[in-house]
Amino acid sequence: MEKTALLEILHRRMIEEIQDYAIILMDVDGTILSWNKGAQQIKGYSADEIIGQNFRAFYLPQHREQGLPDLLLAQATKEGRAKHIGIRVRKDGSTFWGSILITALHDDDGTVVGFTKLTKELGDNEID
Template structure:
């Protein structure tokens, strides 16, 4: 195996194995394309039950009605990234405070081709 292929495998495993942060790859519409152990721990879904779903389901109903997920994607598309701290919903319906960063991913022509979403669950002493 050449160095480049070896590096790609290590990079993929690095992201998959991180447990303190949910690292999610999204397409342009917010459909979930990849899922790591941290996402499973924080959000409660296994990869095979969440990949293909839209990330909107992590938001409270009123935030979905206000189109917050779409606004965050649009901000990331325009500014390169979007940050937000707020309440999120787990698979079992419980609510948690999360800090997220959505980063736009670009192709060689600088066109946005997708997004990464990084989520960290906040502890009580971190919520302001």
């Protein structure tokens, strides 16, 4: 196997296997393109259920109405990344405190072509 191909496989599997963090790849509109084991564990969706859906589903209705997901994408586009700690929604409708980091992904010309989103579920002692 070619070294580059092997590195690509190992990189993909590294991300897929991480369980303590949800690692999500999104397009420029926030549509989910990839999903790891940590995302399934934290958010409750299997990859088949959520890939192709929009990440806005993880936010409370009032936060969607206030435009929080869009503000975070805009900040990541402008500044390269956006951080936020707040309540997130699981598949079953339950909520949890999560720390998120959205990072803009750029093409060779510097145009934003997508985002990565890392989420860590916070315990009670990690919220402040």
